[in-house]
């Protein structure tokens with residue numbers, strides 16, 4: 006039996022495929038490569054020494070999905086596929102709802118048709134909005150979400166909860182990721198953003214490699230110790246390992262479960278810059294810019310539930326995240342080249 010990984014050629018998906026294969030799982034990847042490259046899976050194969058079964062397909066394509074489910078003995082699905090750029094989602098809400106919501110509905114419907122009722126879904130800390138308390142536990146009420154991308158995460162959580170409520174044969178694990186950064190230790194795999202990065206770490210590494218001149222720090226007048234926003238950065242390999250634990254949990258038929266995947270440690274933007282400089286010896290020029298719309302001041306989790314129930318805990322610290330991000334960027338200044 007296989008684990009079908011949608012979006013498995015992407016940043017988190019490809020690192021998860023490595024951990025799954027290393028754990029002895031059979032993996033089938035479905036990805037339309039809208040935000041990724043076939044090369045990432047070739048690099049997975051080099052690392053694990055195992056072939057990756059890959060279907061280039063859009064999850065909106067029901068006929069194609071049925072073909073895949075006909076051919077493969079799928080036990081469960083890890084659903085990463087989706088568009089994820091916050092700013093772009095404000096400009097193109099319909100594209101985001103069609104891709105993320107409609108695509109997921111087609112996937113869930115196909116799963117039901119083939120009686121595959123086990124799913125792990127990539128959700129986000131964004132569902133907490135501006136959190137009503139920190140560290141954020143899974144009981145923290147969901148907050149106001151200001152962009153269509155974040156809304157698709159919140160809606161898909163609710164849709165999966167409803168599906169499981171109506172049919173208790175479904176097992177659903179919602180994983181709320183905090184801020185994934187870092188890269189595979191080999192330096193051959195990492196995040197490969199198209200265009201100018203929106204997120205902090207890829208921006209820093211592109212400044213470090215000379216592709217961008219200077220980092221803008223979005224606001225230094227927040228009510229935090231150094232005035233910059235605080236986030237819970239987590240190494241992508243730790244995050245990937247969390248999915249292997251979630252697969253084990255899914256086999257125990259949990260019904261519905263929700264877990265935060267983060268380290269439980271908050272770091273400010275200036276902490277990340279300092280850590281990067283210390284870990285790599287590369288200076289990051291920056292200037293303070295106005296606050297970015299939609300940013301919350303402080304967001305970090307209590308990761309205790311995942312530790313207790315999944316037996317999972319993040320291993321890597323910010324220094325390691327910086328070292329690995331840098332190794333990837335330095336060795337692959339243009340990212341993956343097909």
Ligand code: NAD
Nearest residue numbers: 012015016017036037038039040041063064086087127129
């Ligand atoms: P990514 O863009 O690298 O990976 C997503 C993959 O899905 C890409 O390979 C893309 O080609 C594929 N895809 C998109 N639409 C598709 C479709 N219709 N059919 C088939 N494939 C499709 O992003 P990532 O950072 O690896 O994120 C993976 C998941 O985790 C996403 O759902 C994202 O929203 C979620 N998430 C990411 C973060 C983060 O900071 N990276 C944080 C929280 C949640």
Ligand code: UD1
Nearest residue numbers: 091129131203204205208221222223234236274297299300
């Ligand atoms: C952002 C998204 C969130 C999404 C997550 C992962 C917003 C408002 N939130 O989270 O919905 O789930 O990415 O894709 O976009 N920063 C700078 N300069 C930069 C880039 C970032 O100072 O050039 C700061 C930001 O203000 C923030 C921190 O760095 O305080 C982290 O930013 P980022 O990496 O974009 O992650 P989030 O904003 O936490």
